[in-house]
Amino acid sequence: MMYHKLRTCLASVKEKVDFRPEAALILGSGLGDYADEIDITDTIEYSEIEGFPVSTVKGHKGRFVFGYVEKTPVVVMQGRVHYYEGYPMPDVVLPTRLMGMLGAKKILLTNAAGGINDTFKPGDFMMITDHITTGIPSPLIGPNIEELGTRFPDMSEVYSNRLCNIIRQYAAECGIDMKEGVYVQFTGPNYETPAEVRLAKSWGGDAVGMSTACEAMAARHMGLEVCGISCITNLAAGLSKQELNHKEVQETADRVANSFKRLVTRIVVNM
Numbered sequence: 001m002m003y004h005k006l007r008t009c010l011a012s013v014k015e016k017v018d019f020r021p022e023a024a025l026i027l028g029s030g031l032g033d034y035a036d037e038i039d040i041t042d043t044i045e046y047s048e049i050e051g052f053p054v055s056t057v058k059g060h061k062g063r064f065v066f067g068y069v070e071k072t073p074v075v076v077m078q079g080r081v082h083y084y085e086g087y088p089m090p091d092v093v094l095p096t097r098l099m100g101m102l103g104a105k106k107i108l109l110t111n112a113a114g115g116i117n118d119t120f121k122p123g124d125f126m127m128i129t130d131h132i133t134t135g136i137p138s139p140l141i142g143p144n145i146e147e148l149g150t151r152f153p154d155m156s157e158v159y160s161n162r163l164c165n166i167i168r169q170y171a172a173e174c175g176i177d178m179k180e181g182v183y184v185q186f187t188g189p190n191y192e193t194p195a196e197v198r199l200a201k202s203w204g205g206d207a208v209g210m211s212t213a214c215e216a217m218a219a220r221h222m223g224l225e226v227c228g229i230s231c232i233t234n235l236a237a238g239l240s241k242q243e244l245n246h247k248e249v250q251e252t253a254d255r256v257a258n259s260f261k262r263l264v265t266r267i268v269v270n271m
Helices: 002-016 032-037 094-101 161-173 194-203 213-221 246-255 257-269
Strands: 023-027 039-045 063-069 072-078 106-115 125-132 179-185 207-209 225-235
Touching: 002 039, 002 094, 023 032, 023 094, 023 257, 032 072, 032 257, 063 257, 072 094, 072 257, 094 106, 094 213, 106 125, 106 213, 106 257, 125 161, 125 213, 125 257, 161 225, 161 257, 179 194, 179 213, 179 225, 207 225, 213 225, 225 257
Parallel strands: 023 072, 023 106, 106 225, 125 179, 179 207
Antiparallel strands: 039 063, 063 072, 106 207, 125 225
16 A cells, blocks of 8 residues: 555656656755755655645745756755654655655755753754664554565664765864764654653663654665764753743754755765
């Protein structure tokens, strides 16, 4: 059933766009403007794709952008779909799978996240070295889609060591103090309680958010090479006296957007 839905979405995109990407990007809250700066050849609104889930979050434009980062053909998801919007998890990762079916072999995932690590501050970037998804259902639950991957996929290296080394190299060249750590995904849409943040920290988490890890799992299941970067937009609940809000997340992401754009370009070109 889900594979049929994917094939329907794929056919719908191919009716409108003749483009084969090598790399895919998913842009998180406040980071979506990067897609406007690539050499765009085509765009498709999610609402134009038959059977495709539509993003409802402010700050997420809700479209695929096809084009080139220098000479690298890319598809960019400008605004993602979240589990907390009410979509079942297979729909949440449908866009990731669709980009793989369009031809992408590598994917860069980005997000806005709350910092758990005591050394992090708002505006920092964290390269995701691993993740914890105990707080969400796996996107692989249910009948396995054999056309995409094996029933029991290995997750010992979700985030490619090769791509992580590329991120380290170009972060240093861009003058960015790239933090590294483990990302913990919860469901949202509420921010985590201080007790949940303490729990995530005790698990070994460094940042917490409401996306990304499920997409990484789906991408690895179908053999894509994955890397991820979190923009630490706020300290997680209980770590500061300030109340958490989405406006702060967007403002911090906007503040560091130029550094982020330079870095993403270098990563994509050298993936």
